[in-house]
Amino acid sequence: xxxxxxxxxxxxxxxxxxxxxxxxxxxxxxxxxxxxxxxxxxxxxxxxxxxxxxxxxxxxxxxxxxxxxxxxxxxxxxxxxxxxxxxxxxxxxxxxxxxxxxxxxxxxxxxxxxxxxxxxxxxxxxxxxxxxxxxxxxxxxxxxxxxxxxxxxxxxxxxxxxxxxxxxxxxxxxxxxxxxxxxxxxxxxxxxxxxxxxxxxxxxxxxxxxxxxxxxxxxxxxxxxxxxxxxxxxxxxxxxxxxxxxxxxxxxxxxxxxxxxxxxxxxxxxxxxxxxxxxxxxxxxxxxxxxxxxxxxxxxxxxxxxxxxxxxxxxxxxxxxxxxxxxxxxxxxxxxxxxxxxxxxxxxxxxxxxxxxxxxxxxxxxxxxxxxxxxxxxxxxxxxxxxx
Amino acid sequence: xxxxxxxxxxxxxxxxxxxxxxxxxxxxxxxxxxxxxxxxxxxxxxxxxxxxxxxxxxxxxxxxxxxxxxxxxxxxxxxxxxxxxxxxxxxxxxxxxxxxxxxxxxxxxxxxxxxxxxxxxxxxxxxxxxxxxxxxxxxxxxxxxxxxxxxxxxxxxxxxxxxxxxxxxxxxxxxxxxxxxxxxxxxxxxxxxxxxxxxxxxxxxxxxxxxxxxxxxxxxxxxxxxxxxxxxxxxxxxxxxxxxxxxxxxxxxxxxxxxxxxxxxxxxxxxxxxxxxxxxxxxxxxxxxxxxxxxxxxxxxxxxxxxxxxxxxxxxxxxxxxxxxxxxxxxxxxxxxxxxxxxxxxxxxxxxxxxxxxxxxxxxxxxxxxxxxxxxxxxxxxxxxxxx
Numbered sequence: 001x002x003x004x005x006x007x008x009x010x011x012x013x014x015x016x017x018x019x020x021x022x023x024x025x026x027x028x029x030x031x032x033x034x035x036x037x038x039x040x041x042x043x044x045x046x047x048x049x050x051x052x053x054x055x056x057x058x059x060x061x062x063x064x065x066x067x068x069x070x071x072x073x074x075x076x077x078x079x080x081x082x083x084x085x086x087x088x089x090x091x092x093x094x095x096x097x098x099x100x101x102x103x104x105x106x107x108x109x110x111x112x113x114x115x116x117x118x119x120x121x122x123x124x125x126x127x128x129x130x131x132x133x134x135x136x137x138x139x140x141x142x143x144x145x146x147x148x149x150x151x152x153x154x155x156x157x158x159x160x161x162x163x164x165x166x167x168x169x170x171x172x173x174x175x176x177x178x179x180x181x182x183x184x185x186x187x188x189x190x191x192x193x194x195x196x197x198x199x200x201x202x203x204x205x206x207x208x209x210x211x212x213x214x215x216x217x218x219x220x221x222x223x224x225x226x227x228x229x230x231x232x233x234x235x236x237x238x239x240x241x242x243x244x245x246x247x248x249x250x251x252x253x254x255x256x257x258x259x260x261x262x263x264x265x266x267x268x269x270x271x272x273x274x275x276x277x278x279x280x281x282x283x284x285x286x287x288x289x290x291x292x293x294x295x296x297x298x299x300x301x302x303x304x305x306x307x308x309x310x311x312x313x314x315x316x317x318x319x320x321x322x323x324x325x326x327x328x329x330x331x332x333x334x335x336x337x338x339x340x341x342x343x344x345x346x347x348x349x350x351x352x353x354x355x356x357x358x359x360x361x362x363x364x365x366x367x368x369x370x371x372x373x374x375x376x377x378x379x380x381x382x383x384x385x386x387x388x
Numbered sequence: 389x390x391x392x393x394x395x396x397x398x399x400x401x402x403x404x405x406x407x408x409x410x411x412x413x414x415x416x417x418x419x420x421x422x423x424x425x426x427x428x429x430x431x432x433x434x435x436x437x438x439x440x441x442x443x444x445x446x447x448x449x450x451x452x453x454x455x456x457x458x459x460x461x462x463x464x465x466x467x468x469x470x471x472x473x474x475x476x477x478x479x480x481x482x483x484x485x486x487x488x489x490x491x492x493x494x495x496x497x498x499x500x501x502x503x504x505x506x507x508x509x510x511x512x513x514x515x516x517x518x519x520x521x522x523x524x525x526x527x528x529x530x531x532x533x534x535x536x537x538x539x540x541x542x543x544x545x546x547x548x549x550x551x552x553x554x555x556x557x558x559x560x561x562x563x564x565x566x567x568x569x570x571x572x573x574x575x576x577x578x579x580x581x582x583x584x585x586x587x588x589x590x591x592x593x594x595x596x597x598x599x600x601x602x603x604x605x606x607x608x609x610x611x612x613x614x615x616x617x618x619x620x621x622x623x624x625x626x627x628x629x630x631x632x633x634x635x636x637x638x639x640x641x642x643x644x645x646x647x648x649x650x651x652x653x654x655x656x657x658x659x660x661x662x663x664x665x666x667x668x669x670x671x672x673x674x675x676x677x678x679x680x681x682x683x684x685x686x687x688x689x690x691x692x693x694x695x696x697x698x699x700x701x702x703x704x705x706x707x708x709x710x711x712x713x714x715x716x717x718x719x720x721x722x723x724x725x726x727x728x729x730x731x732x733x734x735x736x737x738x739x740x741x742x743x744x745x746x747x748x749x750x751x752x753x754x755x756x757x758x759x760x761x762x763x764x765x766x767x768x769x770x771x772x773x774x775x776x
Binding site for chain 2: 010022023026028054055056057058059060061063064065097098099100101102103104105106107108216243244245246247248266267268269271272274275278279295
């Protein structure tokens, strides 16, 4: 098996939503296709990748640094010698050569995007769904899950009829099969945010949970003030209370706020996650970590994060990746994660799961199609085929 | 005053050197020119910027994210209302809109490169050398320095006749007017590195100091082992012993190693520097911090780092930026930093200072030419004018 070419492009992942920090109307996403000479059913096998919303497309880094290193590597170096199939772990080692330590930002997105395409290619070449390939490749002992808990991330600020529109939005998620939902906070005064929370709690059926997300907006005092107010509700978690790198504020809040905290979607390396573990004061039996491989150098780095966290007593069940896309569903099933995020109806066609695996009682099943399952999302498949 | 266009490109900053982590044979640098409608001496004023070595060029981020935000901003928003001259602090605020917190990597380089060009433009428009403009813009009370301490960073591994070539290299720095020098460690076994250190110490004149740089290569055990061996010498500092984000190893080493430690060139934001201050255990009366504005969102972020460090008892005199270029010389003079790095004869024409201000007894004077002083380096001026 040989990689014959790698094509890339950008697509809008624009949305009219905004969170407490940025608006998404100009958000873009990188898309990548890794073409091979392996023919299955008369067609050369192609692996597709993209990255999650929230960080911009990376054509420049892909074209000038990342892809040339794949082209320059000897083809054998990129293969698993025992199977002859491309090994994304070896690819990641090749593309990170001559990169200095530190500075884990856009580079992590470019590498993570390519990594997704490499896993899609490898799983298709092996004729396996990605979650089974990941389970084997990383030598995991627990059986992979056959379905994964997901929650609907939304709860945006609606300028017109804010509470009515919020109710309509949340009811829509319940109608789609979700049980648990997340809404934004921090984009309005506390009292208004509390009304939003109570509005959603009143309409959620028994057993459904609500999480809230401040998108890293608060300083320590505001984070504590919100924490005191949020303690009155039985929330699923209180997400990104402060700057993702402000470990001490996390630690102060974890001492004061008895409920679960969640963070990590804006940490892009095992080195940063190690610092969160060491200095962030989070509680391995309660809190939730949301790192996202497509923004963070891909699955090999995610596996390094899991090893790092295990040394501090964190089980994979406390992890729930940001991103709302299919590779994270496969990752969650393979590694026994607690679940993964979902963004119903936004960031389409990149977000969401296979049409053959609808959300049912808050869970999504794992498709058995070889690869990530992109071909089971026809709009996404068509976009990637046309542009790459 | 209006910005009429911004042009950008890339240039090789290739060198045959390598440190303990990467080789520099494919290293590139972004170059930027900000053109204005302000005419001085019959020519429109142009500001030039580039970034320091060690991180790659950023054409993609500049073209897709950073420069469009300058173009989209209302022209007045980018000016200092009291002078009508472009204000790089306001420019930086405009270009960071719709960027999420965390992920301080390549984005910091792209913004830092543009920032350098904006300061060159602003200082030329004001008819002032940059160090005086910075001194005024940030309201600094201490008089700016008229010359700045610099040291020669080199001491590379020479494959042929290693010790003789090292002696020749260091003698060359002394002949150029440097007093203090830095050599690489960590690219050879400890015993060989100690022979290199002793070789240099034997030829340095009385009063000259030697620093050593491991480029972030060591784990905690090796960092400690080197520290025990280095304690036998009166070194200027022991630089980047470990991964730049491994704050705990810095703290462990600071407890054990009595000499000065240096780090920070691979931290690219005030948020990361705050974590180093909080968790790195470094000693404000002894250790040295080397953040580099052209890799770190530019001077406004550097000023934020200084404010953050001051809250922990760090004086500007403990800072000594990586980079070896003219903007850091101006910064050191304006903010009263301890000095700045220099790379004699490598990374040309980007590295080094004005031809009119040679190194004398380890100090470099500040030119009074308006701007950064790029026009006083003809090879650099010509390269930038031709390509932009």
